[in-house]
Amino acid sequence: MKNTVVTSQAPAPRGFRDVLQEELAARCADNPRYSLRAFARDLGTDHSSLSQVLRGRRRLTERTLRAFGAALGLDASTLDGYVALEARRADPGADEAALRSVRELTEDALAVVSGLEHHAILELTHLDAFRPDVSWIARVLGLTPDEVNIALQRLIRLGMLTMEAPDRWRDLTGDRTTVVRHVGRDTVRHLSEQVRRRALDEAAGDAGREFSATTLAVDTARVPEALERIARFRRELVELLGADGARDGVYHLEISFAPLTRTPPETP
Amino acid sequence: MSKPVTRWQVITPDPAAHAAFYESLFGWTTDADNPLAYRQVTKGAEGGADGGFWPAPPGTPPFVQFYVQVDDVPAHFERATAAGAEVLAPPQALPDGEHLAILKDPQGMPFGLVGGGGS
Numbered sequence: 001m002k003n004t005v006v007t008s009q010a011p012a013p014r015g016f017r018d019v020l021q022e023e024l025a026a027r028c029a030d031n032p033r034y035s036l037r038a039f040a041r042d043l044g045t046d047h048s049s050l051s052q053v054l055r056g057r058r059r060l061t062e063r064t065l066r067a068f069g070a071a072l073g074l075d076a077s078t079l080d081g082y083v084a085l086e087a088r089r090a091d092p093g094a095d096e097a098a099l100r101s102v103r104e105l106t107e108d109a110l111a112v113v114s115g116l117e118h119h120a121i122l123e124l125t126h127l128d129a130f131r132p133d134v135s136w137i138a139r140v141l142g143l144t145p146d147e148v149n150i151a152l153q154r155l156i157r158l159g160m161l162t163m164e165a166p167d168r169w170r171d172l173t174g175d176r177t178t179v180v181r182h183v184g185r186d187t188v189r190h191l192s193e194q195v196r197r198r199a200l201d202e203a204a205g206d207a208g209r210e211f212s213a214t215t216l217a218v219d220t221a222r223v224p225e226a227l228e229r230i231a232r233f234r235r236e237l238v239e240l241l242g243a244d245g246a247r248d249g250v251y252h253l254e255i256s257f258a259p260l261t262r263t264p265p266e267t268p
Numbered sequence: 269m270s271k272p273v274t275r276w277q278v279i280t281p282d283p284a285a286h287a288a289f290y291e292s293l294f295g296w297t298t299d300a301d302n303p304l305a306y307r308q309v310t311k312g313a314e315g316g317a318d319g320g321f322w323p324a325p326p327g328t329p330p331f332v333q334f335y336v337q338v339d340d341v342p343a344h345f346e347r348a349t350a351a352g353a354e355v356l357a358p359p360q361a362l363p364d365g366e367h368l369a370i371l372k373d374p375q376g377m378p379f380g381l382v383g384g385g386g387s
Contacts, residue, residue: 077355132303132363133303133363134303134304134305135303135305138305145300145305146283146305146323147323148305149304149305149306149322149323150323150324150325153357156357156358156360157356157357159358162358162360163360163361163362163363164360164361165361166361166362166363166364166365167363168361
């Protein structure tokens with residue numbers, strides 16, 4: 001089962017520093033005890049250096065960027081994009097092509113993050129019954145062969161999938177669950193719409209599925225605890241379903257927990 | 269060994285319509301009965317290069333890519349990148365047994381390598 005935070009693989013046009021800040025924020029949200037010091041340790045650096053990088057006081061060298069990126073599990077092609085972007089920032093006269101390349105890569109990566117079919121194809125390759133045949137994939141996922149081929153091109157281009165032998169395709173993102181977190185609202189909306197459409201699709205058959213939503217009034221002081229439980233639940237489910245056994249289906253779990261009300265002003 | 273252009277590919281957001289146009293114009297036929305569901309063109313005559321129509325995301329301007337036949341795709345891929353080409357798709361083993369890689373030349377034009385996988 002995969003456990004990739006795909007969001008981190010989407011090179012945001014704002015730069016690698018923003019990725020680090022978003023990742024730190026995400027980890028702090030997942031774990032209230034997480035800190036800058038812990039993040040520095042996970043990235044293989046000291047907290048003073050990391051702090052300077054995050055505040056823009058220290059330049060991100062290519063070596064540091066690649067080391068941090070590797071620690072975050074980003075793939076080489078994504079890191080190439082960030083390196084090009086940082087080079088462009090350091091030298092405003094750098095080749096326009098470098099920026100264009102980053103833009104193309106960004107579009108590809110965002111399409112992968114928000115397109116359910118990409119994750120589904122990667123997961124399919126782990127099935128015992130997987131067949132490296134576009135018509136078969138299209139039939140299983142309810143897509144057209146053209147849609148499958150467009151997704152395949154993106155996955156190969158981003159280094160997430162390889163056809164390593166005529167009868168063997170390999171998911172290069174690892175044998176883990178794909179987790180999509182902390183992406184832009186449009187991306188989340190697009191992914192949610194696809195999932196909802198699929199979940200309600202009668203043609204998908206009556207195989208086990210759960211589709212429910214609850215709206216409730218909450219004590220906002222307990223929200224951090226709720227977020228922690230959600231993260232734990234997701235981990236436990238991944239462990240349960242990732243255990244040994246036949247792999248004969250691809251499922252998507254989507255958890256959405258967000259305020260419908262704006263934060264009330266603090267009472268004096 | 270000579271390295272001829274043996275294949276072309278039209279990359280288009282509407283491969284069905286694109287294929288239909290050329291079928292009606294030149295009497296070509298396309299056949300997608302292969303593991304990649306790739307619309308291959310059968311010209312029905314000797315000579316010339318074979319080709320096909322490959323899907324692109326909506327909004328992509330259609331363009332043509334040429335493929336050079338080589339005996340060792342990975343080796344030529346290395347030579348191309350050393351000469352400044354950018355990688356679009358590293359060498360892949362296609363279901364029909366052929367190998368393929370797609371690169372962008374230093375001037376920004378994509379092209380493909382097709383053929384054997386080397387040793």
